Each structure stands twice: as structure tokens, then as C-alpha cells.
Amino acid sequence: MSRLTTVRAAVTAVALLAGIVLMYFAPHADRIGYIKGAQLGTYFIAILGLNIVTGYTGQISLGHGAFMAIGGYTTAILVSEHGVRDLWTIPIAALVAGLAGFIVGVPALRLSGLYLALATFGLALAMPAILSWDKLDAVTKSGHEIQLFNSPHLIGKGFEDVHFLGRTLPFNHAVYYLTWGIALVLLVVAWLILRGAPGRAFRAVRDSELAATSSGVHVATYKTLAFAISAAYAGIAGSLFVIALAFADPQSFPATLSLTLLVGAAVAGLGSLWGVLAGAAFVQFLPDFAVHISKAQGVPDTVYGAALILIVLLLPTGVAGGLRRALSPLTTRLYTRSQS
Amino acid sequence: MTEFLQQVVAGLASGSIYALLALGIVIIYRSTGIVNFAQGEMATFTTFIAWTLVDHGLGYWAAFPLTLLIAFAGGIALERTIVRRVEGGPVITAVILTIGLFILLGGLSNWIWKAEVRSFPPDRPFPTSAWDLGGVAISKQDAGILAITVVLVVALWALFQLTKLGLALRASALNPTASRLVGIRVGWMLALGWGLAAALGAVAGLFTAAASPPLDPNMMRPVLIYALAAAVLGGLESPVGAIIGGLAIGVLLNLVVTYDTHIHLDLDRMRIPIAFLMILIVLLVRPSGLLGRSVVRRV
Numbered sequence: 184m185s186r187l188t189t190v191r192a193a194v195t196a197v198a199l200l201a202g203i204v205l206m207y208f209a210p211h212a213d214r215i216g217y218i219k220g221a222q223l224g225t226y227f228i229a230i231l232g233l234n235i236v237t238g239y240t241g242q243i244s245l246g247h248g249a250f251m252a253i254g255g256y257t258t259a260i261l262v263s264e265h266g267v268r269d270l271w272t273i274p275i276a277a278l279v280a281g282l283a284g285f286i287v288g289v290p291a292l293r294l295s296g297l298y299l300a301l302a303t304f305g306l307a308l309a310m311p312a313i314l315s316w317d318k319l320d321a322v323t324k325s326g327h328e329i330q331l332f333n334s335p336h337l338i339g340k341g342f343e344d345v346h347f348l349g350r351t352l353p354f355n356h357a358v359y360y361l362t363w364g365i366a367l368v369l370l371v372v373a374w375l376i377l378r379g380a381p382g383r384a385f386r387a388v389r390d391s392e393l394a395a396t397s398s399g400v401h402v403a404t405y406k407t408l409a410f411a412i413s414a415a416y417a418g419i420a421g422s423l424f425v426i427a428l429a430f431a432d433p434q435s436f437p438a439t440l441s442l443t444l445l446v447g448a449a450v451a452g453l454g455s456l457w458g459v460l461a462g463a464a465f466v467q468f469l470p471d472f473a474v475h476i477s478k479a480q481g482v483p484d485t486v487y488g489a490a491l492i493l494i495v496l497l498l499p500t501g502v503a504g505g506l507r508r509a510l511s512p513l514t515t516r517l518y519t520r521s522q523s
Numbered sequence: 524m525t526e527f528l529q530q531v532v533a534g535l536a537s538g539s540i541y542a543l544l545a546l547g548i549v550i551i552y553r554s555t556g557i558v559n560f561a562q563g564e565m566a567t568f569t570t571f572i573a574w575t576l577v578d579h580g581l582g583y584w585a586a587f588p589l590t591l592l593i594a595f596a597g598g599i600a601l602e603r604t605i606v607r608r609v610e611g612g613p614v615i616t617a618v619i620l621t622i623g624l625f626i627l628l629g630g631l632s633n634w635i636w637k638a639e640v641r642s643f644p645p646d647r648p649f650p651t652s653a654w655d656l657g658g659v660a661i662s663k664q665d666a667g668i669l670a671i672t673v674v675l676v677v678a679l680w681a682l683f684q685l686t687k688l689g690l691a692l693r694a695s696a697l698n699p700t701a702s703r704l705v706g707i708r709v710g711w712m713l714a715l716g717w718g719l720a721a722a723l724g725a726v727a728g729l730f731t732a733a734a735s736p737p738l739d740p741n742m743m744r745p746v747l748i749y750a751l752a753a754a755v756l757g758g759l760e761s762p763v764g765a766i767i768g769g770l771a772i773g774v775l776l777n778l779v780v781t782y783d784t785h786i787h788l789d790l791d792r793m794r795i796p797i798a799f800l801m802i803l804i805v806l807l808v809r810p811s812g813l814l815g816r817s818v819v820r821r822v
Contacts, residue, residue, distance in 0.1 A: 243615050290807040296614045305799035317789035481633025488627025495620045
């Protein structure tokens with residue numbers, strides 16, 4: 184492992200730890216604060232997943248909110264109907280969402296990146312209607328809320344204190360630590376995938392499909408693999424989202440959620456792992472700040488849209504890339520000195 | 524049979540709205556290689572402008588061409604100021620930009636005109652009566668929408684095929700470098716493409732509002748999906764394909780929903796998923812669409 188990747192890994196770990204510590208002190212006694220902190224974690228996971236396929240593989244997904252919905256509904260249905268312990272539903276949600284990503288990915292990923300954007304955009308807008316479909320009533324309750332509150336299979340039944348390793352935590356805190364614990368694991372997993380052979384293949388596909396094919400990289404396979412992994416991440420995010428809310432309904436996963444995640448990924452900087460925290464924070468807290476400008480309905484969207492356009496035009500590498508560029512003389516100096 | 528024909532006619536009318544929006548998407552795609560995901564929200568925005576004009580005392584049919592002009596200018600301005608910076612760049616940047624426009628314009632529509640119920644157009648723009656054609660009732664609104672669509676398509680065809688400007692437009696789309704060398708101002712030709720697409724979108728928006736009042740800031744989202752499905756079905760770069768695709772999807776959705784009364788699949792609510800499924804099937808079976816060319820890359 185080169186020195187630079189070690190430095191990057193250290194920066195990533197420090198940034199994440201800083202985020203957790205910050206979140207530990209920020210919400211303080213405010214019980215809502217921990218739920219928002221947990222939601223920040225779910226955005227973090229979803230944007231991390233989106234970044235694997237969009238930032239590292241160069242395939243744009245406009246439908247990750249739909250995969251979150253699939254993961255969330257998997258958890259909700261398993262917990263409420265089949266009495267499965269909530270923690271065990273998380274890997275199942277990842278599998279189901281990953282499989283859905285595979286199914287949507289296969290027709291689109293043989294073609295140019297534009298077609299994946301088209302197909303996933305369709306999926307994003309179709310998802311709320313699919314969840315409310317009468318014929319799926321047996322599975323999704325056709326759009327009516329699936330309530331998990333007071334379910335014995337949900338941690339703390341959705342409101343009680345949780346006992347863990349001899350400590351007692353309020354429900355909100357438990358959800359918060361669960362989300363961020365999984366987020367940390369998923370960050371390490373993403374880092375391991377991306378620094379190894381698959382990561383190199385992903386980046387080769389992103390930089391030039393033609394060159395990648397000539398070098399023996401099976402482009403369609405790696406694109407589909409990246410997309411399925413990425414959808415699985417979104418599925419886990421959706422699952423945790425439902426556990427934190429203790430219910431699931433189509434309104435929790437609107438069509439615009441997919442686009443919001445794209446805003447987060449762009450703010451994070453496509454192809455940067457630690458910027459994901461900044462992207463998640465932007466998406467989570469912007470609506471709270473937008474209320475100060477005006478209480479009108481379209482304000483958060485207006486700011487999201489303007490931010491997305493400005494980032495594409497002015498800062499195509501996102502917050503992470505901008506900072507890296509600003510700091511590059513310093514880091515290069517330090518790096519070359521330590522080499523000599 | 525009469526029932527069937529009846530539904531085909533109604534489907535053609537709504538299909539022509541999808542065809543107009545799809546045509547705008549194809550014009551932009553041909554000239555700049557960008558799929559404009561903001562096409563529907565642009566149409567909503569201009570429809571709200573039309574509402575404002577009518578609200579200030581203008582008649583509907585006076586506001587109509589004025590709105591098209593405003594949309595045309597707005598499309599040109601958008602291309603000249605923002606979109607041109609991502610032209611020729613990676614697909615991903617262009618997609619993110621038009622998604623940014625989608626979110627921004629949707630937000631602005633909700634912000635400026637608040638999300639309240641508005642009846643628009645104020646009076647029915649077309650007579651509410653219908654003609655009877657051998658048992659098939661053709662509403663004057665459907666006929667009017669179809670007729671205006673036909674006029675617009677013929678006018679566009681004439682512009683592209685019969686005028687020198689159209690020649691320059693086609694040349695810029697086909698080979699920008701060579702066009703620049705023979706003195707065509709390619710940048711402005713691309714901007715003109717965006718202007719035309721925005722104007723077509725405005726017509727689609729006005730007709731959508733007329734066909735399904737009241738005015739709703741999210742009204743074009745389903746229409747955009749139908750139009751994208753139409754464009755993909757037609758081959759994404761074929762204007763004729765977009766029109767055929769739009770009409771086909773209009774008729775298909777109408778028939779599916781009508782015959783659902785016999786099979787009870789609640790398909791009325793499943794229109795968007797059906798369009799999504801169509802996109803997937805076309806990509807799986809015939810990615811180049813009905814009339815598109817398959818892309819062959821030279822190594």
C-alpha cells in the first residue's frame with residue numbers, strides 16, 4: 184500500500200470519527216437530535232453507495248431512492264408480517280435491493296451511460312405508484328402505512344430503552360449508534376472494494392470503456408456489479424431508515440428522494456469517499472436552513488437545484504475535490520519532504 | 524369496436540401531447556447529445572407564466588403565442604448561459620445539470636406560484652361539444668389538440684427541410700466542426716434547438732393543463748416519463764420516431780386503462796410503471812428503437 188493511500192485511509196477514518204463525535208455532542212439531550220443523526224447516517228450510506236456506481240464507475244443512477252424504498256419495505260414487511268428480528272432484515276434488504284438493481288441494470292448497462300440514467304429515472308418516478316398498487320396489497324398494503332411501532336421484533340419496540348453490552352440506551356440513541364456503526368463498516372467495505380482489483384476495473388470503465396475493454400475488463404459485468412453493490416447499499420440505508428421511523432409508507436420514499444441523493448453525491452464530490460459526510464449533511468440539514476429564507480414549499484428544491492447546477496459548473500469535483508485542490512500545494516510539500 | 528375506436532381517438536389526443544414533449548427531447552438530443560430531463564419542468568414553468576398572463580387580463584388565445592415566444596427566448600437563454608458549458612463534455616455532467624434544472628424549476632414553480640389549486644385555462648379553450656363520426660364521438664378539444672400538433676409538426680418539418688436556417692440547424696447537429704468552417708454559427712444553432720424544444724414543451728404544458736385541470740406544479744412529471752418512453756421507443760434521435768412513439772404510448776395507455784374495467788388490475792394508477800416497463804423492454808429488445816440507428820464505434 185502506498186503512503187498516499189495510507190494517508191487517505193487515515194483521513195477517511197478521522198473524518199468519520201469526527202463526524203460521529205460531532206453527532207454525539209450536537210444532538211445532546213434533544214431526543215429528536217438522535218433521530219436526525221440516524222437519518223444523516225442513512226443518507227451517508229445511500230450516498231456512499233451512489234458514489235460507488237456514479238463516482239467510481241461513471242454510471243449515473245437517478246433511482247437510488249427507489250432502491251431505498253425496496254430495502255425499507257423489505258424490512259417493514261419481514262418485521263411486521265413474518266416476525267423476523269429487525270437486525271436480520273438488514274442483510275436481506277441489501278440482497279433484495281441488490282437483486283432489483285441487477286434486474287434494472289442488465290437491460291440498461293449494456294448500452295451507453297445515458298440509458299441507465301433514463302431507466303433509473305423511470306424507476307424513481309414509478310416506485311411510489313408501484314408501492315400503492317392494489318394488486319400488491321398482500322405485500323405492500325397498497326400504499327397504506329406499515330406500522331412497526333410496538334412490534335416485539337423491532338429494537339426497543341420502537342420506543343423502549345435498549346440494553347446492550349451491560350449499558351442501557353434510549354431507543355433514539357440505540358438507532359443512532361446502530362446506523363453509524365453499520366455506516367462505518369460499509370465505509371470500510373467500500374474502501375476495500377475500491378482499492379482492490381474491482382475498484383481498478385470500475386475506474387477503468389469510468390475513464391474509458393474502450394480502453395477498459397481492450398485491457399480485458401468485461402465492461403458490462405463490472406458495470407452491473409458496481410450497480411448491484413450500489414443498490415444494496417441503498418437498500419441497507421432504506422432498511423435503517425424504516426427501523427428509525429418504526430413505520431414505512433410511500434411518502435417516506437418520494438420520487439424526488441433519488442434526485443436528492445444525487446445532489447448529495449455531487450456535493451460530496453464524485454469519486455471521493457470522505458466527502459460523502461459533507462454531502463449527507465448538506466442533504467439532511469438544508470431543508471432546516473431553507474425554512475429561514477422562506478416557508479414556501481419550493482424553497483429547499485430551489486436551493487438543491489441551484490446548488491447542483493453551480494457545483495456542475497464551478498466545482499465539478501465537489502467539496503472534497505475543491506478542498507483537495509486548495510490544499511494540494513501543502514500536502515504535496517509535506518509528502519515530498521517525507522519522501523526525501 | 525366503436526368503444527375501441529373511441530379510445531384510440533382519445534389516446535391519439537393525449538399521445539400528441541407526449542409526442543410534442545418527446546419531439547423537444549429529440550431535437551435537443553440530436554443537436555447537443557443531451558437528454559433534457561428538465562423538459563417537463565420547463566413546460567410546467569411556462570404554463571404558469573401563461574396563467575400569470577391570463578390572470579393579468581390577457582385572453583387565453585392571446586396568451587398562447589406569447590407564452591410560446593417567452594418559452595422560446597427562455598430556452599435560448601438557458602442554452603447560452605448554462606447548458607453550453609457542459610456541451611461536448613462527459614454524459615454524466617450533462618445529466619446532472621439537466622437534473623439540477625429539473626429540481627430548480629420544479630422548486631421555483633412551487634415557490635413562486637405556491638402549491639395551491641388553480642383553475643386554468645379559465646374557460647375551456649376548445650368547445651366542449653363533440654362531433655359524431657359513425658358512432659365514434661370526437662370531442663372538439665381532442666380534435667383541436669391533434670390539429671394544432673399536426674400544424675406544429677408540419678411547420679417544424681418545413682423549417683428543418685425547406686429553409687436555409689433549417690439546413691444550418693441540421694448541419695450543426697451532424698458535424699459541428701465542418702459547419703463552423705463553412706461559417707455557420709453553431710453555438711446559436713444549438714441555442715435555437717433549445718428554444719424550439721422549450722416552445723414545443725410550452726405547447727405540451729398548456730395542453731396538459733387544458734386536458735386535466737386544475738393546474739398543478741407537478742403535472743408534467745408523468746408526461747415527462749411518457750415522453751421519454753416515446754423518445755426511447757422512437758429511437759431517441761428520430762423526430763418521426765418520437766411522434767410515432769408518443770401517439771403509440773398515448774393510445775396504449777388509454778386502451779390499457781379502458782380494458783382494465785374487465786380485468787381489474789388497477790392499471791389506472793400504474794401508467795407510470797407501464798411507461799417505465801416499456802423503456803426497459805425497448806432497451807432489452809431493440810435499444811436503437813423503432814427508427815434509430817444502432818451506434819457502431821470504430822476502434
